[in-house]
Amino acid sequence: MAEQDGARDGALAVRGLTVRYDGVPATDDVDVDVPAGSVTAVLGPSGCGKSTLLRAIAGLEQPDAGSISYAGADLARVPTHRRGFALMFQDGQLFPHTDVAGNVGYALRLRRWPKAQVRSRVEELLELVGLDGFGPRMPQTLSGGERQRVALARSLAVEPRLLLLDEPLSALDRGLRERLAADLHDILRRAGTTTLLVTHDHDEAFAIADRMVVMRAGRVVQAGELAEVWRQPADAWAARFLGYADVLDGDAAAALRTVIAPEEQWTQIALRRSALVVDPAGALLGTVLAARATPDQIRLELEVDRVGRVGAVAEPGSRAQVGDRVRIGVRTDRVAVLPGTV
Amino acid sequence: MRTRTGIPRTWAGVAVVATALLTGVTALSGCGSTDPKESSRTITIATHDSWAMSKSVMAEFTRKTGITVRITRNGDVGELTSKLVLSKGDPFADGFFGVDNTFATRVSDAGIVADYPAPGQAASAARFALSGTTGKELTPIDYGDVCVNVDNPWFARHHLAPPVTLDDLAAPQYKGLTVTPGAQSSSTGLAFLLATIGRYGDGWKAYWAKLVANDIKIDVGWTQAYESDFTAGGGRGDRPIVVSYSSSPPDTVPQGATKPTTSALLDTCFRQVEYAGVLKGAANPKGMEEFIRFMIGRRFQAAMPAEMYVYPVDSSVPLPADWSSWAPVSPKPYVVTPAAIAAHRSEWLQDWADITSR
């Protein structure tokens, strides 16, 4: 399923990677490619092996099988600190004993940059992450979001060949997360850094990445361009993980198929919540089980005839009450036909 | 990435350096005993903690012979003896001083002592020769009597006559007044046990049962008994009767006085004789032989009373003035032969331990 475009110059290629802990594989025959200049997200629930994958790429875990190469060069015998990959954790892991400037300039001093150059580069980086003038502050005095920005600046300081982000935003609260995700998206593109991001949050992946690898139980389920993965989840599990609210199969799928595409043969379909809309002209009929208003819409639970219990939405003005019989229309751009069970 | 991985290298380097350091240090320290030139000018003597000898006497030996003496103290006589026996064939010293007649057979039976019939031994020393063995291995150097000591002013204050014999110690008026070092842990204590065995024969167990019933205190060593528990000791203890030496009283002469406050009961004594010997396999046996000759010479013999509180085996050597007045030896100490000690020691100590530990 993995595409072979990763063979291009300057790209990371993971082939057949297996890492076992006490004999139990954490990643099992995993192939991943990160094209040069791309931001690739590895998405999966906790325990799926995505962090192990990241650590193996960083050189912090020893593969039991498979290879990791960068720009065609095998990395098996290259230790972490010589890989030129910067790793950033969810809680930043700033050195608590030095100030922000000391943290950001750490890798530069390791490379024996002249002091003046370190200073100007640190200023430039702090500006890039929106923390001008934070140099003399100590890490303990920063907020969670500021720490992440400092960690990002520290990671970008020496222009890593590959930036590895481990759940970079999950320690932050919701509002901050959304803002920083957008910033991160812009900063990474401005810096042009090839990035591999690991997350369990599909919103985070969508906000930052342009390519996606979905993992489950140590294996890669699906990989590709963000939109492509989004449009065509590999299976029911992937669909649910990518944020589809319901997956229908059997008679329920058949009932829906007869309404939206009677000529097609598929037997399984994933629906986003917004795929079913209360619409007097709709082809389906259902009973409202629950209704909850949000600022943008009304979220409904419906018992749709012959289809079963599904989620749906209604316009804010709609007066759908529990127990009402309503007609429902289907937005076909909000559904994904799943392969497999033909 | 030009060089290969640095992690293991660094640590391997640290390990190599540390190992080299360690072996270097140990090798260096081993040199002292392996360098032949060095070893002919030095001797190492294993002795017990009570060793004491003035610098000037030791310097005289070095001046006469060109040999420097290294003293290693090895705990009490028992510990010293065990160490000597355990390092059989590969001694850590050239010779020893201080194994007494209660342990002497253990040393001579182990076959660790080289024959050395010291020439020039005083005639008076002949009676201290170790009987029952070849007698040529161990050279008697000094002797002392382990006797019960009493604090006379204490008895005067309490209007009580001090005890005189071993029997007295079990008498009710002396209940709770006696302290002794343990026979298992102290050579002084063992000597006292032997005195009671010499006095009572097989009846010693009954006697000791009476002592225990009379609340005798058993300390680990002479130090605790004399210094901590004896009323006239440094710690000003609570018991006016202590098992010590016939040479102890001169140390209790108060400042400005001429007469000691304590005296030794000469009917309660066991005689300890201390021996020296050359160890088989010594690096410098000749040097040790020279030192043994020096130890039986007049200068060393004369210095022994003041330094180690013992009597020289050479009776022609004059004693310090206060010794002739206040530290007479027992005219008739109780005797248990070294052969009997060797045969029954474990059994006696076992029985003694059973009686004294309830």
Added chain:
Amino acid sequence: MMPRTRRARTGTAALAAVPLLVIVVFFLYPVGGMIARGFWPGGSFAPRAVLDVLARPRVHQVLWFTLWSAGLATAITVIAGVPVAYVLHRLRFRGRSLLRTVVVLPFVLPTVVVGIAFEQLIRPSGPLGGLHLDGTPAAIVAALVFFNLGVVVRTVGIFWEGIDRRTSEAAATLGAAPFRVFRTVTLPALVPAIVASASVVFLFCSTAFGVVLTLGGLRYANVETEIYVLTTQDLDLTAAAALSVLQVVVITALLVVASRSRRDPRALAQQVGAARRPRRGDLLLLAWTAVVGIFLAAPLVTLLLASVRTDSGWSLQYYRALQSTGQDGALLVTATSSLLHSLVIAVQAAGLALVLGVVVSYLVSRPRSGGGSRRLAGLFDGLFMLPLGVSAVTLGFGFLITLNRAPLDLRTSVLLIPIAQAMVALPLVVRTVAPVLAAIDPRLREAASSLGAGPVRVLLAVDLPHAWRALLAATGFAFAVSLGEFGATSFLARADSPTLPVVIYQLISHPGPLNFGMAMAGSVVLATATGLVMLLVDRLRVGSVGAF
């Protein structure tokens, strides 16, 4: 975690080899050699004789005394120590630092000094003579409690500091009275620390030597003193070996219990600092702490008084006399020069213990993924704790019979004393440094590594800034322990340059009031020196010092 490449594994193995080599050569080999002498008397294997020893009534008596005296002392130490731990670690008041030092001081004092001090206190004419403790097992148990209170107070106290106050506050808002809060919330949380410290105290009590010998005579013998008697007086190596093996088995079991219950070391290094000012409700506990403080200070004060009380009134003459060799040449060197010598040896021993301890701490504190390597690390950790629980007699005699060939003919070497003392201090260094290193988030090292820092740079950037206080504190602790070490030192063949504790022992072994007074003065000097070092260590506020 370093990449587990074969090279890295070789590197780790090479690093582990250094302390392993030292512990094998200077501990396992000598102790094993002594035990082998007992199992192979005359060269042929005779396990039957060893079994026979275990059937001796005397051995049963010794075992029984060891168990009950150590058990009772442990129970009292825990019960007395837990309230003190609370007061010294959760309350804030003037003099707390001094009290903390007083509590730990006995632990680093030489046993010979403590024995004398106790004897002075409890003998019939002493201040506590009315209690008739002299020569009783109660005196031994009291002295064991005196020695080990610091261990419980320290271990439990530091644990207590790490317990979130809000949990008990929550319980209180739910209507629980203070004692009920303690019983239902705090005590269960403290259990791991209590079990860990109790097992270590039991270990120290059951292997106590000097105190039991000094205060118990031989009427009350425990396994340790029995090994001493069997080895030095009876030369019954078979029996000594049987008891040594028994000791090792029991101690290994104890160490397993202790390590099982030792909580996540991370918490040990946490500095919550939730201490508050005492309130009215703390009065009882403060009073109890005062009682314990007096109990701990009394023997020390007795020493001090004995050192300035002469026949002609109060005077410092014994201190002045420390520049001499004592009455009738009791010493081969002056007491002051032996103090200097002690300091030199303590520097060497502390240095050696630090180097080895840091390597061991580094290795055992690395986070591990595999169960195999975790077990290996546990084994490694336990191995370096063993010297705490093996008879000093066995070790001392083991040195004699095993380190007898070039290049290891160290039997009369001056290096043997610092080496032996380093063996004793090593477990304490590891227990101080390892938790601090383990508390460092491994991802911090990984972050540094991914930024291009090699392993040494990682140590400099991450481990050192975190651990330097702990390193300094461990050095100070090792220094203090070495300064007061008597047991192991006294069984080595000693050259003409003794340490101060040995000199003190020699002084009290020679008759004469001046010698005794000098011994007391020397003890005060020693106690002051160790006390100052411990005070400095306490200033550094490394939680894990002296905790197990």
